[in-house]
Amino acid sequence: MNALLSVSGLTKRFGGLTAVDGLDFSVAEGQIVGLIGPNGAGKTTVFNLISRLLEPNAGAITFAGQNLLAFPPHRVVTLGIARTFQNLGLFPYLSVLDNLLVGRHRGFRGGVLPLALGLGWGEERRAREEALGVLRSFGMEALAPAPASLLPYGTQKAVELVRALMARPRLLLLDEPVAGMNATETATMAQFIRRIRDERGVTVLLVEHDMSLVMEICDHIVVLDFGRKIAEGPPAEIQRNPRVIEAYLGEEVGRARL
Amino acid sequence: MLGQLVVSGLAAGSLYGIMALGLILIYKTTHILNFGQGDMVMFATFIAYLLLTLFRWPFPAAVLGAMVAGALLGALVDRGVMRWARNAPVTSLFIATLGVGMILQAVAGWIWGYDTKPFPYALRGRPLFLGDVVLRQHDLLVLVVTVLISLVLFLLFKFTKVGVAMRATSQNRRAAQLMGINVGRIGTLSWALGLGIGALAGCLVAPIVYLDLTSMILVMIKAIAAAVLGGFTSLPGAVVGGLLLGVIENLFGGYMPSAIAPLKTTFVFVLIIVVLVLRPHGLLGERTAGGHG
Amino acid sequence: MRGVLFALLLVGLLAAVPLWAKTYDLYLLSLAAANVIAAVGLALLTGFTGQLSIGNAGFLAIGAYGAALIVKHLGVEFWVAIPLAGLLSGLTGFLLLIPALRLTAIYLAIATLAFGTAVSEALPRWASVTGGYQGMRVPPARFLGLNVQNDVAMFYLALAVTVVMVLLARNLIRSRVGRAFIAIRDKPAAAQACGVSLTRYKALAFFLSALFTGIAGGLYAHVVGYISPSEFGLGKSINLFVMIALGGMASLPGPVLGAVFLTYLPHWLSGIRGLQDVLYGAALIGIVVFMPYGAWGFVRKWTAPDKVARLPRPVRAAAEFVLGRTR
Numbered sequence: 001m002n003a004l005l006s007v008s009g010l011t012k013r014f015g016g017l018t019a020v021d022g023l024d025f026s027v028a029e030g031q032i033v034g035l036i037g038p039n040g041a042g043k044t045t046v047f048n049l050i051s052r053l054l055e056p057n058a059g060a061i062t063f064a065g066q067n068l069l070a071f072p073p074h075r076v077v078t079l080g081i082a083r084t085f086q087n088l089g090l091f092p093y094l095s096v097l098d099n100l101l102v103g104r105h106r107g108f109r110g111g112v113l114p115l116a117l118g119l120g121w122g123e124e125r126r127a128r129e130e131a132l133g134v135l136r137s138f139g140m141e142a143l144a145p146a147p148a149s150l151l152p153y154g155t156q157k158a159v160e161l162v163r164a165l166m167a168r169p170r171l172l173l174l175d176e177p178v179a180g181m182n183a184t185e186t187a188t189m190a191q192f193i194r195r196i197r198d199e200r201g202v203t204v205l206l207v208e209h210d211m212s213l214v215m216e217i218c219d220h221i222v223v224l225d226f227g228r229k230i231a232e233g234p235p236a237e238i239q240r241n242p243r244v245i246e247a248y249l250g251e252e253v254g255r256a257r258l
Numbered sequence: 259m260l261g262q263l264v265v266s267g268l269a270a271g272s273l274y275g276i277m278a279l280g281l282i283l284i285y286k287t288t289h290i291l292n293f294g295q296g297d298m299v300m301f302a303t304f305i306a307y308l309l310l311t312l313f314r315w316p317f318p319a320a321v322l323g324a325m326v327a328g329a330l331l332g333a334l335v336d337r338g339v340m341r342w343a344r345n346a347p348v349t350s351l352f353i354a355t356l357g358v359g360m361i362l363q364a365v366a367g368w369i370w371g372y373d374t375k376p377f378p379y380a381l382r383g384r385p386l387f388l389g390d391v392v393l394r395q396h397d398l399l400v401l402v403v404t405v406l407i408s409l410v411l412f413l414l415f416k417f418t419k420v421g422v423a424m425r426a427t428s429q430n431r432r433a434a435q436l437m438g439i440n441v442g443r444i445g446t447l448s449w450a451l452g453l454g455i456g457a458l459a460g461c462l463v464a465p466i467v468y469l470d471l472t473s474m475i476l477v478m479i480k481a482i483a484a485a486v487l488g489g490f491t492s493l494p495g496a497v498v499g500g501l502l503l504g505v506i507e508n509l510f511g512g513y514m515p516s517a518i519a520p521l522k523t524t525f526v527f528v529l530i531i532v533v534l535v536l537r538p539h540g541l542l543g544e545r546t547a548g549g550h551g
Numbered sequence: 552m553r554g555v556l557f558a559l560l561l562v563g564l565l566a567a568v569p570l571w572a573k574t575y576d577l578y579l580l581s582l583a584a585a586n587v588i589a590a591v592g593l594a595l596l597t598g599f600t601g602q603l604s605i606g607n608a609g610f611l612a613i614g615a616y617g618a619a620l621i622v623k624h625l626g627v628e629f630w631v632a633i634p635l636a637g638l639l640s641g642l643t644g645f646l647l648l649i650p651a652l653r654l655t656a657i658y659l660a661i662a663t664l665a666f667g668t669a670v671s672e673a674l675p676r677w678a679s680v681t682g683g684y685q686g687m688r689v690p691p692a693r694f695l696g697l698n699v700q701n702d703v704a705m706f707y708l709a710l711a712v713t714v715v716m717v718l719l720a721r722n723l724i725r726s727r728v729g730r731a732f733i734a735i736r737d738k739p740a741a742a743q744a745c746g747v748s749l750t751r752y753k754a755l756a757f758f759l760s761a762l763f764t765g766i767a768g769g770l771y772a773h774v775v776g777y778i779s780p781s782e783f784g785l786g787k788s789i790n791l792f793v794m795i796a797l798g799g800m801a802s803l804p805g806p807v808l809g810a811v812f813l814t815y816l817p818h819w820l821s822g823i824r825g826l827q828d829v830l831y832g833a834a835l836i837g838i839v840v841f842m843p844y845g846a847w848g849f850v851r852k853w854t855a856p857d858k859v860a861r862l863p864r865p866v867r868a869a870a871e872f873v874l875g876r877t878r
Contacts, residue, residue: 077744105731343840346840523668524669540658
């Protein structure tokens with residue numbers, strides 16, 4: 001198996017705090033990989049480094065043979081990496097359809113002047129149809145005209161995921177896709193993520209606290225603690241790993257004291 | 259020359275600083291940029307003028323009266339206007355403060371007329387000589403008042419219950435509310451405090467710029483600039499920003515050839531942009547953590 | 552479709568105004584038109600892209616003085632000069648990109664304020680060109696050698712330019728550009744993750760805003776015929792900001808309504824001696840209290856399907872026809 005994404009020696013410091021510390025891992029094409037760890041382990045920072053919203057202090061990120069660090073943040077999606085956000089990255093005042101159209105922003109070709117003169121309609125119509133088609137394939141067609149902020153939380157998470165697919169990514173970064181969802185919603189989302197991988201061949205890297213989901217759908221798991229990788233392997237192995245148990249136990253004990 | 263320019267710059271700058279303190283006190287707890295501050299301060303200063311000329315109050319009493327009037331005005335603006343516009347976005351609230359300012363200007367025009375009034379200096383004794391630097395007693399007083407106000411505010415925020423509640427509200431309104439803090443009352447208090455201090459600044463700056471309906475507006479713009487320079491949420495930043503602004507402005511005005519010297523406001527603003535580009539949250543502003551989550 | 556119909560009807564009605572209106576009415580309408588263009592320009596920047604500006608009067612000044620000076624010194628006619636001045640202003644807009652890439656909210660507002668102050672301080676001091684504090688006369692408008700400096704011709708010119716500019720803005724807003732603007736305003740990080748370049752679209756927003764405002768300035772100069780620095784100070788910048796906030800800044804009808812309202816308000820109030828400032832201030836407060844999201848937000852709120860459904864039958868039918876929602 002080929003590594004689609006590989007991270008080596010990745011380090012990010014905020015002032016005196018080292019959020020990510022010499023991290024190495026790779027994501028093989030076609031896999032669903034989980035990035036887990038106690039709160040504050042640096043998972044979201046890793047995502048922000050991969051999507052280039054943050055500049056690393058050291059290390060390298062390679063995606064499909066290209067040096068990701070040579071690209072500005074808005075070019076990352078063109079290379080084939082789309083993402084969702086922990087606290088929702090939907091644009092609240094845009095409709096679901098418009099959100100999806102922002103998702104395929106890089107697919108538009110028309111120049112600004114023709115657009116201003118009203119000559120972009122053919123392209124716009126094709127894009128709309130494409131977006132509606134994607135919504136239809138997930139049974140969400142009825143949502144198209146609704147303002148994103150008026151949807152239930154779980155639906156917003158699903159819409160954000162669909163929006164990420166609009167860019168036809170090879171790798172999807174999901175930041176806590178089921179945070180705040182109940183068991184039924186979580187099960188639906190798990191199926192959804194699997195479907196995306198199976199039907200569209202999209203590789204998935206996800207950060208998640210819900211261990212049942214992670215253990216169920218991930219092929220491979222990377223465990224972080226204080227910005228360092230403490231374990232890596234298939235779910236069954238991770239569950240038995242003493243260092244992982246200790247890291248999580250420590251968190252539980254800490255919480256109990258609070 | 260240099261010493262003189264710096265000293266009188268400090269005196270002018272501390273006035274910007276006190277004015278900026280008033281703005282920031284309101285901004286921190288309510289997130290409203292009070293663009294009507296200039297007009298509101300003008301109104302309170304006219305009250306002092308009234309007390310001085312018509313009722314022949316002694317200067318300190320008149321200033322105190324203006325501060326009380328300013329505080330009442332602030333509370334009134336909050337309860338009477340801002341409270342009703344709670345649902346509006348902050349950009350609209352800023353327009354409401356502008357509306358209040360226009361009304362106050364009109365009312366002040368009716369009462370006191372449209373011509374410029376002289377306003378007495380607080381202290382008119384002989385200037386002090388420190389080497390070759392001349393310091394007017396008024397300027398000395400302004401510097402002392404700035405230090406005192408800073409100290410009082412510091413103690414207020416550090417040690418009193420109200421001050422701590424105000425700090426909590428400015429950091430996280432929702433959480434403060436959950437802790438049982440009456441954020442509405444804190445808002446009113448901030449308005450009162452902000453305009454009370456504003457009135458003091460007004461009385462100290464009026465002898466220099468004279469008193470008319472619009473003389474406070476330029477001072478307010480400078481105060482906003484000072485506040486931004488210091489970091490818009492920081493009280494010490496406001497004073498530091500004000501002092502810097504005053505000194506830089508004075509140095510530019512003093513050293514540049516007379517053709518360019520009048521452009522000192524532009525120069526100061528451009529300098530502020532440069533500072534902000536290097537430090538996007540001002541000199542002492544709080545930097546919120548970047549990124550999502 | 553209905554929207555287009557109503558727009559055509561409105562433009563048709565406006566085009567017929569000179570048949571009965573007095574020249575002063577035409578002059579006021581032309582002023583309103585210039586304000587509409589400037590307000591739309593500011594709305595693109597502040598309302599849609601979320602870049603707070605209280606310095607747009609600087610662009611207005613560049614457009615006004617630019618157009619007047621181009622006619623005066625290059626000898627071209629005003630209808631060439633206005634777009635040229637607009638372009639000049641648009642290019643100046645890129646200047647503000649430097650702070651805009653680093654600053655947000657009040658910090659950016661101060662940077663724009665600095666720009667506005669710089670322009671309004673520089674104008675009177677460059678007296679040899681601009682005529683100093685006294686201002687300068689704008690050369691009369693000529694079209695293919697014909698003198699067209701009269702209120703009717705200026706009115707039609709203003710109307711035509713406004714229609715064109717509003718249409719351009721509408722097309723852009725409904726395209727990927729408008730979506731990118733809103734995306735940057737609401738969630739810059741997510742916008743970048745979707746492939747929207749902050750640099751590019753902020754640059755575009757500043758360019759467009761400056762272009763629109765510059766053209767408005769050129770138009771204003773030719774409508775009024777005389778310009779002086781005091782008209783382009785901080786007061787005007789705030790005036791523009793008030794227009795878009797009162798109308799509803801993240802829409803197109805909003806700035807149009809706000810600009811027209813604020814152009815006419817002083818004239819409506821001018822009859823009431825002594826009270827006009829109080830009423831003006833009260834109007835600002837009243838609108839903020841009763842229409843927190845501006846006039847257009849108010850209209851949208853009260854024409855939402857659930858509100859319309861509760862109206863009495865004949866009113867409802869009329870409302871539904873106007874809104875194009877027939878069942």
